[in-house]
Amino acid sequence: MTIVDHFMQPEVRPFAIAAVMIVLVGGVEIGSMLIGLSISELLGQSVDLGHDGSGSSISHVLSWINVGGVPLMICILLALGIFSISGFLIQDAARLLAVALPPTAAGVLAAVVTVPLLRSSTRYAARLVPQDESYAVGLSDLVGRTGEVAVGPLDDGLPGRVRVKDIHGNWHSVTASAAPGSPPLPVGASVLLVDRKDGRFIAIAATDELTNVKTL
Secondary structure (H helix, E strand, C coil): CCHHHHHCCHHHHHHHHHHHHHHHHHHHHHHHHHCCCCHHHHHHHHCCCCCCCCCCHHHHHHHHCCECCECHHHHHHHHHHHHHHHHHHHHHHHHHHCCCCCHHHHHHHHHHHHHHHHHHHHHHHCCCCCCCHHHCCCHHHHCCCEEEEEECCECCCCCEEEEEECCCCCEEEEEEEECCCCCCECCCCEEEEEEEECCEEEEEECCHHHHHCCCC
């Protein structure tokens, strides 16, 4: 049996679908970032973890698996990956011992394995993944900071993205547009974040003096 045949067997179909979803979701995220948007940003903004104690049980679960410690999209990709790998390993082990399990039973076992592994992996990933937007500091703290256009140019069309370092030295990737009347700001240009409106930062060209101290 070839790898492709093994991948297409009915008993591993849920895990094969999860593996395909990793490619699709990752591709959508990369594509959205290339046009100056971010699906993970939009998803993260829609999740209220209820840190004041008023959150729902779903919010508590999301907090337990560290959604907010790492971007939501990373959590989704990790969950899909762990579920897919666990499922294939469970079915391989079942075949060695006797016969493959029904897909539903294998899926339940894989889900049980996924939850604790997801929590552990997100806690580890939080130390490695660059923090995006408000994960480490408030958005308002980034106004007045200088950064560099990463996806652009910034003009009066679609927004781009700016890499900016916060006061603690952590890098963030934020959605930004050029200020009204400002000339287009090309990729690599040094910019100053002067305001934030409608979910995006407003940027102008940074002067040489600001550029020289942008990492302080």
